Amino acid sequence: MTRTLEPTRAASGGLALTAISAGYFLVILDTTIVAIALDRMAVGLHTTVAGLEWVVDGYTVTLAALLMAGGGLADRFGARRSFQVGLAFFGVASLACAAAPTVAVLVAARILQGIGAALLIPASLALIRHTYPDPKDRARATGIWGAIGSTAASCGPVLGGVLSENIGWPAIFAVNVPICALAAVLLNRTVPPVLGAAQPIPVFGQAAAALAVAGVTATAILAGARPVPPGPLTVAVVAAVAGLLLGVHAARSGKGLLPNSLRRSHAFVGSSLIGFAQNFGFYGQLFVISLFFQRSLHYSPTTAGLALLPEMAIGIVGSALGGRMTARYGPRRVILIGMSTGAAGLFGLGCVGPHTPYPVIAIALLLTGFGMALTMPAATSLTVSAAGPAHTGLAAAAFNAARQFGSALGVAVLASLMTLTTGLALPLATAALVYLTAAICSRRIP
Structure with missing residues (x-):
């Protein structure tokens, strides 16, 4: 009987992880797939760079603002129910994005997408903990979950370029709908209900x-x-x-939102600021570089997506190496190396002009992506260590909220600077200085 049941459990667990990871895949994919389609959106919706900023930040601001509330709702009403509602929000909002006739309607739909994403991320982690009670199985499942997120970020620009060029920019949102539907069906069949607890929400x-x-x-x-x-x-x-x-x-x-022990922890505050700085520079440069490729270098959306592939793909290597280096040397040294490397890449991108050979651009992209990815495991480890077992979930939610706020503000600031100067030097030098400041401050983290 045992031999008969074990393959069934393994298959059920695999399908459950597929459903859980699909939701996370969509959330991360949406942070990069939109960047390459921005120029086509500007033409199709007759909008300016400021309008494009709202399209990106309508999603990330909502996600940053509601991420911790999403964790509280998952705890209170049950992770599976919260995940189901998040999928529904994300799927319906994606359909509304694809059908949006104006930029105002698109921004409103993006806000709804952000609400869905804020429910999906914390609920997915809670479901993994519930579905895989054995620590070893849970560790493997969490590793797969994280790798799927890295894959989503890496393939986002290429997929966005192919879809927006060959079908149209609405396709980058429409592709979410069948994935949401499939994830919902798998979730209902493989993951049992999770009871909530009467947790107060601040x-x-x-x-x-x-x-x-x-x-x-x-x-x-x-x-x-x-x-x-x-x-x-x-x-x-x-x-x-x-x-x-x-x-x-x-x-x-x-x-x-945070207990005094976290607010007064130098390590926790430092790691949150590092996470903020990481996303400020990385996603801010992703916005301006994608427009630069298409408007100044006249790349097609597909070519622009492929041009960004080195920066995205190196992130998988950097993240794995960052985890090993953090375990060996501790987070502070890894953060210093990662943020300094990222700053060098951003300074290099700031020197790029219309006649710069692509191999030179690729080197700067590799440095930027590698530095950001190398830092992430160290900053995450520092967050968990600073929080202690009593507040690990809350600290992780706050850390990710800081990162999303960094993404939103990075897009807003760097895009505004690009508009003011019509070049890459000022916005990307600003991003590089933010990275360098974070690197210097990391030396003071206990």
Whole structure:
């Protein structure tokens, strides 16, 4: 009987992991697949660079603002239910994105996508823990889950280029719908319901964080628009200040998102700032480089996606090496090396012009992608170590929220700088300085 049941359990576990990983695959794919289709969106929707920034940041700001709330909802109502709702949101929103007639409708649909993503990420990790109770099996499943995320990030630009060039930019969103449907069917058949717990959700702190993240990002986007809209810019600044003040008040009154032990931990705060800086530079440069390839070098979307492949593919190698180096040398040294390498790559990209040979561009892309990926395992390890067993899940959610906020602000700031100067030097030098600052500050992390 045992010999008969074991293959069945293994097959069921494999299908369950496929369903869980599919949701995470979509969330990560969406952070890179959109970049290559931006130029085609600008033409099809008659929008500016500022409009494209909203298309990207409507998703990432929502994800950053609601990621911790998504973790709380998964704990309270059950991970499977939360994952199912996240898939529904993501699938319906993707269909709305594909059918969007204007940039305003597209941004609204992207916000709904962000809500779905904020439910999917924490629920997927919780489902892995529930589905694989054995620590060794869970470790292998988590490794596969992470590798699938890296694969999604790597293939996003190429897939985005092929789809947007040969079918049209709506195809990059429409491709999500059947994957969501398949994942939902597999989930219902292979993963049993997970009971929730009566966990309180810090609504006041969550609202303050969302207001601050949205206000700061909107300020950066609107400040780079030409002409600058004074009314909306004023509203954005007021929202940012109000969110920050409310966040401070929530923390002091015990209604914040993080316990005092995490807020006062230099290691945790340092790792969160490293995660913020990583995504600020990486996703900000991805936005401007993809437009540069298509508008200045006149690459087709497919060619632009292939041109970015070295930066994405090296991330798989860098991430694996970063994990081994962190185990051997500790996170601080790895963060210093990774962020310095990434800064060198960003400075190199800032020197790229219309007549720069592609092999030279590829070297800078390799350095940027390798540095970012090398740092990630070290920063994650530092986060988990600083949190301790009592707050590991909460610390991981906060760390990922900081990363997503870095992505949103990086796109807003670097795209605005590119608009102001019509070149790569200022935006990518800014990103490189952020990396260098993070590298220097990492030396003070305990």
